[in-house]
Amino acid sequence: MNFTLPQATVDAREVDALILALTLASLAVLALVFGLMARYMVKYRAGSPIDRGKPPQKTWRLEISWTVATLAAFFGLFIWGADLYVRLFQPPANALQIYVVGKQWMWKVEHPGGQREINTLHIPIRQPVQLVMTSEDVIHDFSVPAFRIKHDVLPGRYETLWFTVEMAGVYHLFCTQLCGEGHASMIGQVVAMEPEEYERWLGGGAKGETFVEAGADVFRRHGCAGCHGDQGAGGIGPALAGLYGAQVKLTDGIVKADEAYLRDCIMTPQKRRVAGYPEIMPSFAGQIDEEHLLKLIAYIKSLK
Amino acid sequence: MKGAAVTVGIAAPQESYLTDGTTLKSWLFTTDHKRISLLYLATITFFFFIGGFAAALIRYNLILPEGVLDSPETYNKLFSLHGVVMVWFFLVPAVPVTLGNFLVPLMLGARDLAFPRLNLLSWYLFVLAGLVALYALVAGGVDTGWTFYTPLSSFYSNGHVVATVVAIFIAGFSSIATGLNFIISIHKLRAPGMTFYRMPVFLWSLYATSVILVLATPVLAMTLLLLAFERIFRIGVFDPAIGGDPLLFQHLFWFYSHPAVYVMILPGFGVISEIIPAFSSKQLFGYKFVVWASIAIAVISFLVWGHHMFVAGTSLYSALVFSILSYMVAVPSAIKVFNWIGTMHKGWIRFDAPMLYAIGFIGLFTIGGLTGLFVAALAADVHLTQTYFVVAHFHYVMVGGMVSAFFAGLHFWWPKITGRLYPEIWGRVAALIIFIGFNLTFAPQFLLGYLGMPRRYHSYAAEFQVLNVLSSAGATILAVGYLLPLAYLGWSLFYGRRAAANPWRATGLEWTTPSPPPTENFSTTPVVTGPPYQYPCTEAVRNE
Numbered sequence: 038m039n040f041t042l043p044q045a046t047v048d049a050r051e052v053d054a055l056i057l058a059l060t061l062a063s064l065a066v067l068a069l070v071f072g073l074m075a076r077y078m079v080k081y082r083a084g085s086p087i088d089r090g091k092p093p094q095k096t097w098r099l100e101i102s103w104t105v106a107t108l109a110a111f112f113g114l115f116i117w118g119a120d121l122y123v124r125l126f127q128p129p130a131n132a133l134q135i136y137v138v139g140k141q142w143m144w145k146v147e148h149p150g151g152q153r154e155i156n157t158l159h160i161p162i163r164q165p166v167q168l169v170m171t172s173e174d175v176i177h178d179f180s181v182p183a184f185r186i187k188h189d190v191l192p193g194r195y196e197t198l199w200f201t202v203e204m205a206g207v208y209h210l211f212c213t214q215l216c217g218e219g220h221a222s223m224i225g226q227v228v229a230m231e232p233e234e235y236e237r238w239l240g241g242g243a244k245g246e247t248f249v250e251a252g253a254d255v256f257r258r259h260g261c262a263g264c265h266g267d268q269g270a271g272g273i274g275p276a277l278a279g280l281y282g283a284q285v286k287l288t289d290g291i292v293k294a295d296e297a298y299l300r301d302c303i304m305t306p307q308k309r310r311v312a313g314y315p316e317i318m319p320s321f322a323g324q325i326d327e328e329h330l331l332k333l334i335a336y337i338k339s340l341k
Numbered sequence: 342m343k344g345a346a347v348t349v350g351i352a353a354p355q356e357s358y359l360t361d362g363t364t365l366k367s368w369l370f371t372t373d374h375k376r377i378s379l380l381y382l383a384t385i386t387f388f389f390f391i392g393g394f395a396a397a398l399i400r401y402n403l404i405l406p407e408g409v410l411d412s413p414e415t416y417n418k419l420f421s422l423h424g425v426v427m428v429w430f431f432l433v434p435a436v437p438v439t440l441g442n443f444l445v446p447l448m449l450g451a452r453d454l455a456f457p458r459l460n461l462l463s464w465y466l467f468v469l470a471g472l473v474a475l476y477a478l479v480a481g482g483v484d485t486g487w488t489f490y491t492p493l494s495s496f497y498s499n500g501h502v503v504a505t506v507v508a509i510f511i512a513g514f515s516s517i518a519t520g521l522n523f524i525i526s527i528h529k530l531r532a533p534g535m536t537f538y539r540m541p542v543f544l545w546s547l548y549a550t551s552v553i554l555v556l557a558t559p560v561l562a563m564t565l566l567l568l569a570f571e572r573i574f575r576i577g578v579f580d581p582a583i584g585g586d587p588l589l590f591q592h593l594f595w596f597y598s599h600p601a602v603y604v605m606i607l608p609g610f611g612v613i614s615e616i617i618p619a620f621s622s623k624q625l626f627g628y629k630f631v632v633w634a635s636i637a638i639a640v641i642s643f644l645v646w647g648h649h650m651f652v653a654g655t656s657l658y659s660a661l662v663f664s665i666l667s668y669m670v671a672v673p674s675a676i677k678v679f680n681w682i683g684t685m686h687k688g689w690i691r692f693d694a695p696m697l698y699a700i701g702f703i704g705l706f707t708i709g710g711l712t713g714l715f716v717a718a719l720a721a722d723v724h725l726t727q728t729y730f731v732v733a734h735f736h737y738v739m740v741g742g743m744v745s746a747f748f749a750g751l752h753f754w755w756p757k758i759t760g761r762l763y764p765e766i767w768g769r770v771a772a773l774i775i776f777i778g779f780n781l782t783f784a785p786q787f788l789l790g791y792l793g794m795p796r797r798y799h800s801y802a803a804e805f806q807v808l809n810v811l812s813s814a815g816a817t818i819l820a821v822g823y824l825l826p827l828a829y830l831g832w833s834l835f836y837g838r839r840a841a842a843n844p845w846r847a848t849g850l851e852w853t854t855p856s857p858p859p860t861e862n863f864s865t866t867p868v869v870t871g872p873p874y875q876y877p878c879t880e881a882v883r884n885e
Binding site: 040042048051052055056059062063066067070071073074077078081082083089090096097099100103104107108111112114115117118119120121122123125126141174175176178180182183185186187188189191192193194196209211212213214215216217218219220221222224 | 408412413414417484485486488490492493497498580581582587588621622626627630651652653654657660661664665668669671672675676678679680682683685686687688689690691692700703704707708711712714715717718719720721722723724725726727728788791792793795796797798799800801802
């Protein structure tokens with residue numbers, strides 16, 4: 038029985054430091070509370086002959102001081118936890134993007150090169166990895182305790198999660214959001230490998246189309262070029278080349294074109310209308326499933 | 342001190358609310374708040390043991406990594422049943438509808454609640470809700486967990502979601518009626534001289550609780566109605582496949598369900614604030630601070646629902662705001678703990694069963710509160726949420742805290758309610774067994790959660806087994822601890838010694854009337870001339 042958890046990421050060490058600090062602070066408060074209670078229970082037990090004197094009547098100074106002390110301690114803990122949280126969820130720009138689709142009851146993973154796997158995620162170490170995640174049915178949650186991270190995976194939305202793993206190894210992957218009968222079996226493993234080994238792994242086995250190639254297929258099949266032009270050059274609809282990451286002017290504001298925005302444009306085009314173009318884009322909801330959508334978006338992202 | 346209980350006044354009242362009519366009809370159609378309180382006590386005891394039985398099966402299943410029960414579906418239905426029954430049919434109503442119903446008029450110096458018939462209707466609604474819930478259970482159960490997250494509950498679940506939701510919907514009406522009854526009674530029925538600042542803290546805490554119930558329950562009711570509509574008529578509210586938003590449900594659900602945690606715990610605070618002064622023979626330390634802490638909790642509790650969603654896909658900024666607000670709501674709770682301990686300072690402390698339960702409450706609630714800080718700290722929550730750490734945390738608050746407080750109150754007012762004394766030694770033994778059993782059950786789960794074991798898993802990785810077995814062993818002790826009071830309190834109904842009007846030498850109007858009280862509560866309307874908790878401190882007790 039092992040009572041420790043591997044710290045496979047830098048964040049893991051930082052989260053552990055926070056949890057340790059919280060534990061020590063809690064133990065100190067517990068010692069104070071239990072200590073005072075025990076002391077009073079013995080000292081002031083009925084029948085104990087000790088002189089109790091006059092009980093203090095004025096209380097507000099004591100009240101104010103412990104309230105302020107509590108507030109100050111809480112504020113410190115808030116800052117610590119919040120600072121780390123912000124860093125946990127701000128991915129660096131150069132992260133390797135891997136796509137994850139949750140489905141009752143399995144994790145489907147696709148690497149940018151088109152390699153697919155189920156309930157296993159191979160990643161290189163010492164390199165930021167960003168997961169782009171969505172669900173085909175209910176809410177799932179991608180959790181790797183050894184990395185101290187988790188995030189819900191929602192149907193109809195993209196959520197991302199990033200980490201840099203430092204230690205090669207095999208780690209538990211859990212679904213932590215109740216997702217139906219097979220919830221407890223929706224588990225898998227993350228295999229963290231040396232970068233060279235990861236490259237070798239990518240090369241081995243049956244290699245299908247790359248993500249971008251598959252996405253180009255989807256683009257052609259659904260006739261996107263009819264409006265957006267070959268290679269997304271533009272035309273009736275807005276140009277797609279160079280769109281990813283740019284600021285887009287909408288009829289009611291400006292938005293950064295990230296995966297979630299691209300997804301909205303395809304599935305619910307009426308929701309965020311691009312300024313200067315007629316409202317003729319049809320919704321593709323129900324026509325493209327999540328896996329193909331991921332590929333289509335990867336293709337659009339590749340258009341420079 | 343034990344002798345005091347019988348020597349002060351042995352004269353058992355000839356006429357009491359218990360002897361005023363003995364037919365079934367006189368109970369089922371009563372409008373007497375005291376009788377309704379007993380009807381409720383029987384009902385929630387029944388649900389407590391149903392929910393407890395499910396908990397026992399859950400812990401039994403987790404002895405082996407691969408699970409003992411035959412299917413994951415059965416397991417999912419068990420923990421859903423456990424959650425639904427315990428939350429809506431025990432924890433939320435328990436203290437208000439039993440102790441609250443019995444004591445509000447007595448503490449106010451009133452003849453009854455403001456609306457006695459509405460009170461009876463609340464009980465019938467509650468029973469109806471319970472029957473519908475039991476129907477859902479017998480017909481096949483529900484497997485979504487007590488939180489009913491969409492779209493699992495709206496489209497993918499095979500369980501009886503609609504029936505369960507209807508049961509909770511009906512129970513909500515019962516809550517609202519009870520809350521309104523308390524608010525209006527407290528405003529209108531206080532005895533002459535009883536200003537708001539002369540009210541016992543128990544009444545203040547029920548007042549704050551009732552405000553939450555009246556404001557938050559309708560939101561839950563509407564949310565569940567929308568869920569039922571989505572499931573039956575396929576209207577897209579929460580499911581993105583038909584144009585809904587899966588996070589909307591969580592926002593609406595937690596807008597009720599976080600304040601509901603305080604509905605469970607605030608009345609417990611009230612009970613403890615009565616017991617600690619009584620058994621310390623000392624006035625409550627910082628009365629006004631304790632009172633306003635209750636009000637502060639009621640207000641801030643509406644602003645913290647988002648802390649259930651730090652990894653659910655809400656924005657960074659909302660997470661920051663909800664984190665700091667969650668720390669704010671913990672401050673008033675901390676104030677109360679300090680004040681209870683301050684009350685014991687220079688007191689004349691007796692360790693009767695209610696006091697032991699109350700001290701157990703302070704210990705367990707403090708652990709529950711402190712571990713709440715872990716999950717309010719954003720980055721720590723990312724690792725700990727949805728694991729057994731959270732399971733342990735909220736069981737410390739809701740079971741270690743609220744159930745201990747309920748037991749403390751039940752033992753404290755048992756002589757008043759029944760006119761009988763229970764065997765004191767068994768009360769103390771049970772309090773001790775519950776405290777030990779509880780810690781053995783749930784303390785290992787903190788570690789289990791840190792190590793990453795997800796909650797709601799029917800089977801688990803073998804490395805988690807030792808801690809799970811430890812927890813299940815603790816649960817066995819806890820079960821014995823919970824069965825004991827059922828036995829000796831039941832025994833006392835028939836064989837217990839008669840109780841005097843004020844067996845604990847406590848203050849408060851409820852102790853000035855005989856035990857058990859007559860139907861009309863007081864022979865003459867009491868007049869209040871001073872603040873509560875005027876304990877003569879030590880002298881009277883010292884000379885025993």
